[in-house]
Amino acid sequence: MPTVTQTPLAASDVEFQSQISQVQELQSLGFYRRALLQLSDIDLLEQPDSLIKVHGLHLLSDLQRIVGDLTAAQTTIESAIATAQTLDVIEIAPMLLSLGHIAAASGETEQALEQYEEVSAIASTPQLKLRSHLSQLPLLTETNYSQIATLYTDIQTLIERLPVDKTTVNARLELARYYLESPIGNDIATPQVIAQNLATARNQAQTLSDSYAESYALGYLGELYLKQQQLSEADDVLRQALEIAEALRSSELTYQWQWALGRVHVQQNRTALALSDYENAVDSLKTLRGNLIAIAPDLRFDFTERVEPVYREWVALLLSSQSAKKSAEEPAKDLTNLQKAQGAIESLQLAELENYFAEPCVPLSQDISQIIENTTSPTAVLYPIILSNRLEILLKLPDQSLQQYTVAITQPALEELLNQFQIDLRLPFTSNTLRTLSAQLYDLLIRPAQPALEQSNIDTLVFVLDGSLRNVPMSALYDGQQYLVENYSIALAPGLQLVAPQPLANRNLTTLVAGLSEARHGFSNLPFVKAEISQVQQTTSSRVLLDEDFTEAQLTTLLSNADYQVVHLATHGQFSSDAEDTFILAWDKPIQVDDFNTLLRQSDQTNESAIELLILSACDTALGDRRAALGIAGVAVQAGARSTLATLWNLDDETGALFSNYFYQALQQPDTSKAQALRLAQLQILKGEDANSQLYQHPRFWAPYILLGNWL
Structure with a gap:
C-alpha cells in the first residue's frame, strides 16, 4: 500500500471531521436514528474524494444497515469502496466486512460468507480478522456444521494472542452468546470453558473500566448457570449483573437480567418473585420505546428472540395459576392478574409495531376499559393469546370484569390448523374440508365464550389477534350451522391503545x-x-x-x-x-x-x-x-x-x-x-x-x- 503523506487539513475538512466525530458519538451512545439523520444532512457524495469522505460513507452505510435500510446501506458502502479504490491509500477490508453484514441481514448467507472469507484473507490486523471470523460463526450454523469447530478454535486462539481491549472482551461475550443460543453449542465447547471465558471477560472489563461489558459477562454467566440448572449460582450472578445495569441506568441491560431472574425463579417455584421480575422487565422495556433497535446490535439482537418472549412468558405466568383451577367454560376470578395480562398483550402489540417501523407508535387511548362501554351497540373484545402449550382467551364485555378461558392446544398444533385453514380458504371446491377446519377453530376461539356473549346480547366482536391468527378471517369461523359473520359484526384492532372509536359523522x-x-x-x-x-x-x-x-x-x-x-x-x-x-x-x-x-x-x-x-x-x-x-x-x-x-x-x-x-x-x-x-x-x-x-x-x-x- 502506498505511503500516505500527512498534510494539514483545510478549514472545511476540519469542520467535516468534527461533524463525523459528533455522529460517531451519537452512534456510540446507541442513538442510531439521530446519528443517521445528522449524517444524512451532510451531502457526502458531493464532498471531494478524501479519507474523511470514505470514512463518512462507511459510517453512513453502517447506520443505514442498523436501522434496516439495507438497499441504501448497500449503495452507500459500494460508493465508499469505489472512492477508496480511486484514492488507492485505504484498506477496503473493513468496508468489505460491512458489505458482508448487509448480505447477512438480507438473508444472503452464501454471499455474506464469501465476503467474510475475503476479509479474513486480506485483513491487515488480527482484530479485523477476528471480527470477520465472529461474523461467520452464526452463518455456518445454518450451512456448514463441519467448519464450526475449526473456526471456533481459530477465534479462541486469536483472542488469546491479542492484547486486552474492547474488541477481545466483546469477542469473548460473543462466543458465550453463541454457545447459549446455538443448538450445537454443546458440540463446540464445554460449560466450564464458557464459564472461564466469561470470568476472564469480566476481569478484563473491570481492568478497562467497562461496566457494560462486566454486566454482560455476569449476565451471560447467570444464563449459563440457568441452562445447567445451577439455580442458586444463577440467582447470585444475575443479581450482580442487574446491580451494575441499574447503576448504569441501562434499560437494555436491566430488562435482560430481570427477565433471566424471572426464569430462574420460575424454575425454583418462587412464583411471586418471578411475577415481580417479569413485570419489572416489561417496565424496563417500555422505557426503550422506539429504541429497541439499539439493544446490542453487535450481538445480533432479534425482537422475536429477545423481546417478545418476555411478554409471552409473563402472560403465561399471570394466567397459569388460574388455568389449573378451572375448566375451559369457567371464567377466572383473579382480576388483577387478568388486567395485567391484558396490559401485557396490549404492550406487546405496540412493541411489535414499533419494532416493525423501528420508531415509536404513540398510543391514542389510555383508558382501555372504557372503550367498549361508550359504544352504541353491545360490543365485546376478545384477546386470543397463543402460548406454547395452550390457547388463552381474555374476554371483555360491557359493564363486566375481564374473563379468562383456557383451551388445551399446543402452539405447533394450532399453527398447523391455521396454516391449512389459510390455504383452503383461497382454493375453490373446498367447502366440506374448510367447514371442518373452521368448526375446529370456532370451538377453540368462540365456543368457550359463547354463553357469555349470548347473555350480554353482543352484536359486535372486536378481536385483538395474536401471531398467525391475524392471517385468517374471523368471519369465516363456523359453528356447525352458521358462519360467525351471520351472527356478529366483526372488526380487528392492533391493540385498543391504537384505536379511538367514534361514529361516522357525515354519511x-x-x-x-x-x-x-x-x-x-x-x-x-x-x-x-x-x-x-x-x-x-x-x-x-x-x-x-x-x-x-x-x-x-x-x-x-x-x-x-x-x-x-x-x-x-x-x-x-x-x-x-x-x-x-x-x-x-x-x-x-x-x-x-x-x-x-x-x-x-x-x-x-x-x-x-x-x-x-x-x-x-x-x-x-x-x-x-x-x-x-x-x-x-x-x-x-x-x-x-x-x-x-x-x-x-x-x-x-x-x-x-x-x-x-x-x-x-x-x-x-x-x-x-x-x-x-x-x-x-x-x-x-x-x-x-x-x-x-x-x-x-x-x-x-x-x-x-x-x-x-x-x-x-
Whole structure:
C-alpha cells in the first residue's frame, strides 16, 4: 500500500471531521436514528474524494444497515469502496466486512460468507480478522456444521494472542452468546470453558473500566448457570449483573437480567418473585420505546428472540395459576392478574409495531376499559393469546370484569390448523374440508365464550389477534350451522391503545379512488378494477385516478388540495412481516408502507381532517409468512386513517365490484357502523340471489375483507 503523506487539513475538512466525530458519538451512545439523520444532512457524495469522505460513507452505510435500510446501506458502502479504490491509500477490508453484514441481514448467507472469507484473507490486523471470523460463526450454523469447530478454535486462539481491549472482551461475550443460543453449542465447547471465558471477560472489563461489558459477562454467566440448572449460582450472578445495569441506568441491560431472574425463579417455584421480575422487565422495556433497535446490535439482537418472549412468558405466568383451577367454560376470578395480562398483550402489540417501523407508535387511548362501554351497540373484545402449550382467551364485555378461558392446544398444533385453514380458504371446491377446519377453530376461539356473549346480547366482536391468527378471517369461523359473520359484526384492532372509536359523522361520503387495471412492474392486470371503480362512483361523490393517472405524485397532489373521507385503492398490494416488503402498487412505482404517513397527510386519527376510511382491495398477504398480516396493521398505523378495510387475499373477480356496491350503500345508511356495513356487504355476497349465489357461498369470495381500527 502506498505511503500516505500527512498534510494539514483545510478549514472545511476540519469542520467535516468534527461533524463525523459528533455522529460517531451519537452512534456510540446507541442513538442510531439521530446519528443517521445528522449524517444524512451532510451531502457526502458531493464532498471531494478524501479519507474523511470514505470514512463518512462507511459510517453512513453502517447506520443505514442498523436501522434496516439495507438497499441504501448497500449503495452507500459500494460508493465508499469505489472512492477508496480511486484514492488507492485505504484498506477496503473493513468496508468489505460491512458489505458482508448487509448480505447477512438480507438473508444472503452464501454471499455474506464469501465476503467474510475475503476479509479474513486480506485483513491487515488480527482484530479485523477476528471480527470477520465472529461474523461467520452464526452463518455456518445454518450451512456448514463441519467448519464450526475449526473456526471456533481459530477465534479462541486469536483472542488469546491479542492484547486486552474492547474488541477481545466483546469477542469473548460473543462466543458465550453463541454457545447459549446455538443448538450445537454443546458440540463446540464445554460449560466450564464458557464459564472461564466469561470470568476472564469480566476481569478484563473491570481492568478497562467497562461496566457494560462486566454486566454482560455476569449476565451471560447467570444464563449459563440457568441452562445447567445451577439455580442458586444463577440467582447470585444475575443479581450482580442487574446491580451494575441499574447503576448504569441501562434499560437494555436491566430488562435482560430481570427477565433471566424471572426464569430462574420460575424454575425454583418462587412464583411471586418471578411475577415481580417479569413485570419489572416489561417496565424496563417500555422505557426503550422506539429504541429497541439499539439493544446490542453487535450481538445480533432479534425482537422475536429477545423481546417478545418476555411478554409471552409473563402472560403465561399471570394466567397459569388460574388455568389449573378451572375448566375451559369457567371464567377466572383473579382480576388483577387478568388486567395485567391484558396490559401485557396490549404492550406487546405496540412493541411489535414499533419494532416493525423501528420508531415509536404513540398510543391514542389510555383508558382501555372504557372503550367498549361508550359504544352504541353491545360490543365485546376478545384477546386470543397463543402460548406454547395452550390457547388463552381474555374476554371483555360491557359493564363486566375481564374473563379468562383456557383451551388445551399446543402452539405447533394450532399453527398447523391455521396454516391449512389459510390455504383452503383461497382454493375453490373446498367447502366440506374448510367447514371442518373452521368448526375446529370456532370451538377453540368462540365456543368457550359463547354463553357469555349470548347473555350480554353482543352484536359486535372486536378481536385483538395474536401471531398467525391475524392471517385468517374471523368471519369465516363456523359453528356447525352458521358462519360467525351471520351472527356478529366483526372488526380487528392492533391493540385498543391504537384505536379511538367514534361514529361516522357525515354519511355523504367524498371518495378518492385510485386503481390499476393494467399489468405493471411484474404484476398481472386486474380486469375487474374498472367495474369496482364504477360501483364506487355510483354510490359516492368520487374523484378517480385510473392506470397512468394513478401515480404517487398525483395521489399526493389530490390529497393535499382536498379533504376526502374515504381513500379507496384498487390495486395490487403486498402485506408482509417485513416493512420493506409491504407496499401498494401505483402506476409509476410501489408505494412503500413507510411512505404512507407522508402520503396521506395525517398520522393522528384524532385529527378532525383525518381520513375516515382507507380501503385496500386486490391486496394479498403472503402464504407461509406467519406474521404477514402485521403489514396490514403497519399500513393502517402509518396511514393514520381512523379505519382500514383490507383484503387478506386477492380474487380479482366480479365480487370485488359487488362488495364495493353493497358496502358503500350500507355505510351511507344512518346509524350503521363500519363493522355493520362490512357484515351486511359480506352477507349479501354469501346469501345473494344472483346466478352465482351458490358459488359465492364459499368463504373465499366474501371472507377476505377485514376491518382494522375504528369499528363505529
